Amino acid sequence: MKIVxxxxxxxxxGTQALRIxxxxxxxxxxxxxxxxxxxxxxTELGLRAKAYMDEGLLVPDELTTDLVIxxxxxEDCKDGYVLDGFPRTLxxxxxxxxxxxxxxxxxxxxxxxxxxxxxIVSRVSGRRICPKCGxxxxxxxxxxxxxxxxxxxxxxxxMRDDDRPETVLKRLEVYHAETEPLIAYYKEEGILRTVDGSxxxxxxxxxxxxxxQD
Ligand code: AP5
Ligand code: MG
Ligand code: ZN
Numbered sequence: 344m345k346i347v348x349x350x351x352x353x354x355x356x357g358t359q360a361l362r363i364x365x366x367x368x369x370x371x372x373x374x375x376x377x378x379x380x381x382x383x384x385x386t387e388l389g390l391r392a393k394a395y396m397d398e399g400l401l402v403p404d405e406l407t408t409d410l411v412i413x414x415x416x417x418e419d420c421k422d423g424y425v426l427d428g429f430p431r432t433l434x435x436x437x438x439x440x441x442x443x444x445x446x447x448x449x450x451x452x453x454x455x456x457x458x459x460x461x462x463i464v465s466r467v468s469g470r471r472i473c474p475k476c477g478x479x480x481x482x483x484x485x486x487x488x489x490x491x492x493x494x495x496x497x498x499x500x501x502m503r504d505d506d507r508p509e510t511v512l513k514r515l516e517v518y519h520a521e522t523e524p525l526i527a528y529y530k531e532e533g534i535l536r537t538v539d540g541s542x543x544x545x546x547x548x549x550x551x552x553x554x555x556q557d
Pocket of ligand 1 (some may be wrong): 350351352353354355357358359374375376378395396397399400401402403404405427428429430431432435466467469470471479480481482485486490505514540541542543544547556
C-alpha cells in the first residue's frame with residue numbers, strides 16, 4: 344500500500360501517518376523528519392534546510408525531491424509506505440509519479456486531512472515533540488503521562504522551532520499557495536480520499552481506514 348498524506352501544517356498528517364503505517368505494516372516516511380534528523384546530526388543539508396524551515400518556507404525542490412525519492416528505493420519500502428509531507432509542490436508530485444511509473448507502480452491513495460486555519464494555529468501551538476525518539480504529543484489533545492516527558496523514552500519534550508505563531512501563519516500561507524493544488528492533482532488521478540480532521544485523533548483514524556478500503 345502506497346499512501347500520500349495531504350493536509351495543512353498541523354492537520355495531523357504525522358499523527359495519522361504513524362498509525363496508518365503501523366496498520367498496513369509499512370514505513371512512515373516524513374520529509375520534515377528527514378530534515379530535522381539531518382539538522383540534529385549537523386549535516387550540510389540539515390543546516391541548509393533549517394534556514395527555510397525556520398522562516399516557514401519550503402525547502403527548494405532541488406534539495407528535497409531526490410532525497411525523498413532515494414529513500415523510497417530502500418529495501419523497507421518495497422511493499423509500500425505512508426508519505427508524510429512529500430510531495431508538497433506540483434513538481435515534487437510529478438517527480439514521484441514519474442519514478443513510480445518507471446517501475447510500473449503507482450500511489451494507491453492520497454489522503455487529505457481537512458482542518459480549518461483557526462484550528463491549525465491552536466493545534467500547532469500545543470504540539471510537543473521528543474527530541475530523542477521523535478514521538479509527538481499535544482498539551483491538551485494528546486497529553487504525555489507525565490507533563491513534559493516523553494512516554495516512550497523519558498526524554499524532555501520540546502516545542503518545534505517552526506511552531507512560533509508568526510512562522511505558523513507563514514507556513515499556512517505557503518500551504519495554500521504551493522501544496523493545496525495537489526488536492527486537484529490527485530483528484531484528477533482518481534485516488535483522492537478526504538477525512539474531516541477536526542474530529543478526535545481516534546475518530547480521524549477510524550474514518551481514514553474507512554476511506555482507504557475502496
Ligand atoms: P513538516 O514536518 O512536514 O511539517 P508540516 O507539514 O508543517 O506539518 P506538521 O508536522 O507541522 O503537522 P502534521 O500535519 O504532521 O500534524 P501533527 O500530526 O504533528 O515540515 C516542516 C518543514 O520542513 C516545512 O515547513 C518545510 O520547510 C520543510 N519541508 C518538509 N517537507 C518538505 C517538502 N516536501 N518540500 C519542501 N519543504 C519541505 O499534529 C499537530 C498537533 O496537533 C500535534 O500536537 C498533535 O498531537 C495534535 N493533533 C493531531 N491530530 C489531532 C486531532 N485530531 N485533534 C486534536 N489534536 C490533534
Ligand atoms: Mg508532521
Ligand atoms: Zn522519546
